Amino acid sequence: MNDGTRGYITREHGILVNATGSFDPDGTELKYIWKYGAEPTKPDNTTAKFRAYERAASIVEDEYDLRTKRNFDFLNYFVPDVSEKTVVGDGPHYPNETVRFRVKTEPYHFSKQTYYRDFGLGASVSNPAASVVEWRAVEAPKSRHSEPTEDAYRYVGTIEIPADELAGTSRPPTVTIYNEDNARKRVRVELPETDVLLEDETYWRNVSVRDLAYLVEKRRVKKAEVDTKQRRDEYLRQGYRVEEVNNDTRYVLEKRVKVRDAKYETVTETFPNERQRDMFLDSARAWYAAGTHQTEETRTRTYSNWFDASTTTSPRKWHDSSLWNGEHTGATREVQVEPAEYETKRKYRYSYEVRKTGTRTVKRCSLRFGCETETVTYTYTDTEYSTYWATSRYAYDHWFTGKTKRVKVRDAVYETQFEVRYKSQSTELVTYYEAARDEKVQEARYEWDGRSSTMDYAIARKQAAVGDEWRIAEEPVKRWTLVRTEVESRFWTPAYENRSRVSETTATVTGELVKQYSDPDTGETVERSEFESSEVTYRGARDRNEIRQNITSNSDNTRWCEVKAACSRETKDLRTRSHE
Structure with missing residues (x-):
């Protein structure tokens, strides 16, 4: 980069700027203008080489002659590789x-x-x-x-x-x-x-233990017994611990009592007459008659009258298109004014004698003339029967056969009628009949109320047998025994008499801390050791051998990281921290 000083030559002069990243939101074609020490490098003016440092500018102009200008300080855009x-x-x-x-x-x-x-x-x-x-x-x-x-x-x-x-x-x-x-x-x-290198294992060797010190405490045990959780929790907050829990059962007699009545709402149905309501009540047993109520209603009624066409004149009002005073509809009908006349006839039967003549052929024989046939005429009497229809018998010896028939004796009389349609309006006091039923919207609520208690199950069972509204509930009863150990005095000493009174042991451990590392590329193990001295602390009493064994024991050789890549420097002192 240079400022355009003449006669100054390097292998790469200036800086190349590409403005094609500019755009117009309206989508118009852009015009690129370069000022001061910038020289275009392409015919479309999209790129230019800047020779100057302070006075270099790029101007972008759209089709509406609107411009945007930017001055450049190219030191701000220079970063060497x-x-x-x-x-x-x-x-x-x-x-x-x-x-x-x-x-x-x-x-x-x-x-x-x-x-x-x-x-x-x-x-x-x-x-x-x-x-x-x-x-x-x-x-x-x-x-x-x-x-x-x-x-x-x-x-x-x-x-x-x-x-x-x-x-x-x-x-x-x-x-x-x-x-x-x-x-x-x-x-x-x-x-x-x-x-x-990945840290693999850390252990001690050639360990010596010195400066042993024991914290000896003189303790006093306080005991308390309670039978409620509230009292137990109070003692626990004071540092007591539960030593023993005794369980028992208390039998509570509970009675089922109503604490809230059921809630009902009345549902009603309305009928136009008492007959319909009674029919409904016969089929709906849960419903009952709930009285009546009356309302005034204005009703408009349309009806028809029929008039004899032969005897009735048709006034003008029946043709004015108003139903209120009657309107001739043009409809006619045939109406019977006198019915046909009928009579009942009965069927009778009688007998009579008839004299009849007949012929027959006979054969006559004699010794002189032999046999010959002859036609002979004769008479006889026959009984015949006859029937007739009549309203009554013609003779006393005629008998009724049991059959009857209806015979028209005169036709019906009809007349032609025409229809006149009317409309009327009236205000009426209408009576409605009501039926009702009570619908449960909320159940009654019952609860078991404890009335008495006893530790004797036989007594509780005898009292609960009085009725179904009683029951026996079991209530566990606990008694807690709590203890707290209080320290009356404590002091440090290099030796102790009663091991159980030692609450803490401290010592200084000196030796070689050996760390093993593995090379992830070659798989080789590298060992590194250094002399270290560290103070350790244990709960309870530990002697020199126990401390030395704890430090050097193979069972205590912890692998500091399951995933060796995640090992951190914080793990290197794990062996030297306090032991529980």
Whole structure:
């Protein structure tokens, strides 16, 4: 980057700016204008090369001649790339060590010294445990600039990261180089990978115990007995503990009592007459007659009258299209005014004699003339029967057969009638008949009320047998025995007489603290030891051998981390902390 000074030559002059990211919300075509030390590099003016430092401007104009202008300070947009990133020292590293990284940027050169004062780079690391301990601009001899007299510079720095932060991570941390005046301009690169040993096991050896001290307490036990939870909790808040609980049963006689009546609402049905209500009540047993009520109602009624067409004249009012005074509808009908006349006839039967003549052939024989046939005429009397229909018998010896028939003796008489339709209106006092039923909307509520209690089940059962409204409820009864140990006096001593009175033991442990590490790349185990002295504390009484065994016992060789990559430096003192 330079300010356009003539005769000044480097391998890369100025800075290239691309304005095609500009846009108009209205969607119009944009025109690009460059001012001062900016020279377009394309025919469409979308990109330009800026030679100047202070006076460089970009103007964007839309189709409506509306413009937006921006002046640039290009030092705010300059960030050199990272040229080198190395690990200081050889690995692998122990988890409690600090890994140092060396970071260098590419060399850069400005045409004026004032630009160096206005330019600054910052550095940050993605791992929050990391720290940038050194970061500054230094001269960069033997850079790529064309003139040996040019003073090129680069930023160099040192980054420190705890080794256990780098153990087991899938990707190494990143370092970001950014422009201090415009943090959005930045370069981000990953730091190189480094080997970190994983802490595997820690144990003591050659342990000696000294400075034993015992805290001896003289105690007094206080006891209390209570039969309610409230009193028990009061003692518990005072530091007592429950030593014994005795359970028993109390039998409570409870009576079922009503605490709230059932609630009903009246539901009614209305009928136009008493007959319909009675029919409804016959089929609905839960309903009952609930009286009547009367209301005045105005009713409009339409009805028809029929008149004899042969004897009735049709006045004009029957043809004025008003039903209120009658209206001839044009409808006619035939109406019987005299019924047909009928009589009942009965069927009678009688007998009479008839004289009849007949012939027959006979055969006559003689010795002289032989046999011959002859036709002979004769007479006889026959009885015959006859019937007739009549309202009564014609002779006394005629008899009724039991059959009758209805015979018309005169036809019915009809007349032709025409219809006149009327409309009328009246106010009437109408009586309605009501039926009602009581609907339960809320049940009665009963509760069991404790009346008396006894510890004797036989007595409770005898009293509960009086009626179904009684029952026996069991109530557990507890008695708590609580105790509290109070310390009357306490003192430290190098020896004790009664082990049960020792509440705490302290000692100083001295020896080699051995730590084993594994190399995740090679699988090899590395052992490291150092002489340490630590104060330990135990509850109760412990002698030297017990303390030494506790410290060095294999059963106490805790693996500090199930997932070794998650081990932290905080675990290294686990062996030296207080033991419970």
